[in-house]
Amino acid sequence: MSTKLSNDTFIPLKSNLLDKSTSKYEALYGHIKEAIFNGRLKTNDKLPSSRYLSKLLGISRNSILTAYELLLSEGFIESRQGSGTFVADAVDLKPLLGSGTNIRFTSSSIHVSKIGQRVNATDLLSPVKAVPLERKESVFLPAQPAMDCFPYKEWQSAVTKSLRNPSAFSEQPVMGVCLLREQIQEFLLITRGVRCHADDIMITSGSQQALSIVLNLLVSDGDNVLLEDIGFKGIDAVLSSLGAVQMTLTVDEQGICFDKLSEVCQQAKTLVLTPSRSFPLGHTLSLQRRLSILEWAYETQGWVIEDDYDSEFIFSGHSIASLQGLDSGGRVIYTGTYSRTMFPGIRLGYIVLPPVLVPLFNKFKRIVDGGISAQQQVAMGLFMQSGAYSRHLRRMRKLYKKRKAILDPLMQQMLPMLSLIPSEGGMHSVYHFQGGQDDVAIAREANQYGLGVRPLSSYQRNDVTKHASYSGLIIGYAGTTEEHIQKGVIKLRHIIDDFCKKS
Numbered sequence: 001m002s003t004k005l006s007n008d009t010f011i012p013l014k015s016n017l018l019d020k021s022t023s024k025y026e027a028l029y030g031h032i033k034e035a036i037f038n039g040r041l042k043t044n045d046k047l048p049s050s051r052y053l054s055k056l057l058g059i060s061r062n063s064i065l066t067a068y069e070l071l072l073s074e075g076f077i078e079s080r081q082g083s084g085t086f087v088a089d090a091v092d093l094k095p096l097l098g099s100g101t102n103i104r105f106t107s108s109s110i111h112v113s114k115i116g117q118r119v120n121a122t123d124l125l126s127p128v129k130a131v132p133l134e135r136k137e138s139v140f141l142p143a144q145p146a147m148d149c150f151p152y153k154e155w156q157s158a159v160t161k162s163l164r165n166p167s168a169f170s171e172q173p174v175m176g177v178c179l180l181r182e183q184i185q186e187f188l189l190i191t192r193g194v195r196c197h198a199d200d201i202m203i204t205s206g207s208q209q210a211l212s213i214v215l216n217l218l219v220s221d222g223d224n225v226l227l228e229d230i231g232f233k234g235i236d237a238v239l240s241s242l243g244a245v246q247m248t249l250t251v252d253e254q255g256i257c258f259d260k261l262s263e264v265c266q267q268a269k270t271l272v273l274t275p276s277r278s279f280p281l282g283h284t285l286s287l288q289r290r291l292s293i294l295e296w297a298y299e300t301q302g303w304v305i306e307d308d309y310d311s312e313f314i315f316s317g318h319s320i321a322s323l324q325g326l327d328s329g330g331r332v333i334y335t336g337t338y339s340r341t342m343f344p345g346i347r348l349g350y351i352v353l354p355p356v357l358v359p360l361f362n363k364f365k366r367i368v369d370g371g372i373s374a375q376q377q378v379a380m381g382l383f384m385q386s387g388a389y390s391r392h393l394r395r396m397r398k399l400y401k402k403r404k405a406i407l408d409p410l411m412q413q414m415l416p417m418l419s420l421i422p423s424e425g426g427m428h429s430v431y432h433f434q435g436g437q438d439d440v441a442i443a444r445e446a447n448q449y450g451l452g453v454r455p456l457s458s459y460q461r462n463d464v465t466k467h468a469s470y471s472g473l474i475i476g477y478a479g480t481t482e483e484h485i486q487k488g489v490i491k492l493r494h495i496i497d498d499f500c501k502k503s
């Protein structure tokens with residue numbers, strides 16, 4: 001048995017122990033353990049006496065003894081009567097050391113499920129990656145609510161009240177807190193014409209989770225799924241993870257060009273769309289197409305997934321009611337979110353299900369996560385019940401309308417090469433480059449200066465046949481003050497002028 005005093009290789013540099021964030025005994029404990037793991041300290045190596053180490057490192061003997069005691073209690077070292085402290089010989093570290101070799105797994109070499117393999121192959125960040133946001137302050141970043149006008153006091157009061165509410169602390173139905181589901185049912189009936197019972201509503205961590213759950217339960221590997229040819233890429237990621245085949249339909253001023261008799265529509269049984277305000281163009285689906293979609297769903301026993309994204313912000317007249325409200329056959333699944341109406345970090349959304357699907361979704365949610373934070377749901381329910389949510393929406397509608405009314409004419413005046421795609425609401429405006437300029441390159445350039453604009457083409461679904469009119473910029477105005485809108489447009493003008501001169 002070797003009883004050599006371990007050499008100094010494992011002894012930490014004093015500077016390691018000066019790190020204020022961990023206590024000295026923790027630092028020493030971690031250091032010795034790491035030395036054992038990586039083989040610098042071997043079985044039967046003798047550790048220095050606590051007195052010696054204390055002198056050497058200039059830390060108290062108590063710290064050394066505490067570190068040793070921890071290692072002793074975990075079985076990494078052992079104390080031998082009359083001889084000192086040694087690295088334990090019972091420890092076979094081979095499994096921890098990966099058989100002594102330096103194996104480093106890469107995401108492509110590990111064994112994962114079919115879904116795991118498809119997720120690995122998915123480029124989740126593609127639209128964002130194409131245009132890095134170099135700076136934090138992004139003037140025109142879409143989907144940013146006006147946090148400068150958020151009713152913090154009323155929200156704080158709802159949160160405080162939620163902390164006094166026993167149901168915030170008890171186990172909740174997996175579908176979500178009853179108070180919130182009842183508030184959503186009432187709200188959706190009045191504002192969106194959605195007809196449902198509170199029991200048909202499932203609370204999710206936003207629309208992304210809502211869409212993911214719906215598609216996971218209704219779409220199989222190899223199924224054809226109909227989509228708008230420009231839209232939210234979070235849906236594409238879910239579909240590719242499932243191995244579904246995406247079939248796209250053009251979007252015009254009347255929304256998705258759906259013809260139930262067309263070959264493409266006959267080949268699919270699932271349609272995902274944004275009928276109230278097509279994302280990102282902002283077109284409203286015509287009644288004729290709505291009816292055609294419902295007829296198709298009844299005839300094919302198909303599913304229609306209605307992503308009612310930012311429909312809360314329609315500025316003129318009444319917003320057109322939801323597709324779900326027209327559906328008498330239980331084929332429409334409706335999803336919504338608080339990310340835009342409250343704030344993105346709230347991570348709360350919902351699904352309205354045809355009753356026949358409720359038991360299946362309930363079971364699946366139990367498998368996925370067992371429910372969303374009850375306290376946050378109670379706070380949201382109380383905020384709605386007090387009337388604060390409706391008041392907030394009314395104020396934001398007015399404010400966003402005003403901000404859009406500043407942005408659009410200014411853009412027209414300063415950047416005539418961009419033409420506005422007309423839309424009656426939302427949180428962003430879409431402008432089309434008449435000359436088909438390289439919108440990705442321009443957006444990348446603009447974002448170096450903190451503008452946060454998005455290139456329209458990065459939302460296009462089938463890259464193969466680039467739609468000429470999908471070269472443009474998406475400019476968020478909801479979260480931007482009047483002053484910043486003006487400065488931002490001037491900055492954008494300079495950037496585009498310089499870009500055009502260079503190219």
Ligand SMILES: Cc1ncc(COP(=O)(O)O)c(C=O)c1O
Binds near residue numbers: 206208234336337339
């Ligand atoms: C059209 C559309 N649907 C759904 C989502 C997802 O929203 P959430 O933040 O609720 O997950 C987004 C996000 O930008 C979106 O643009």
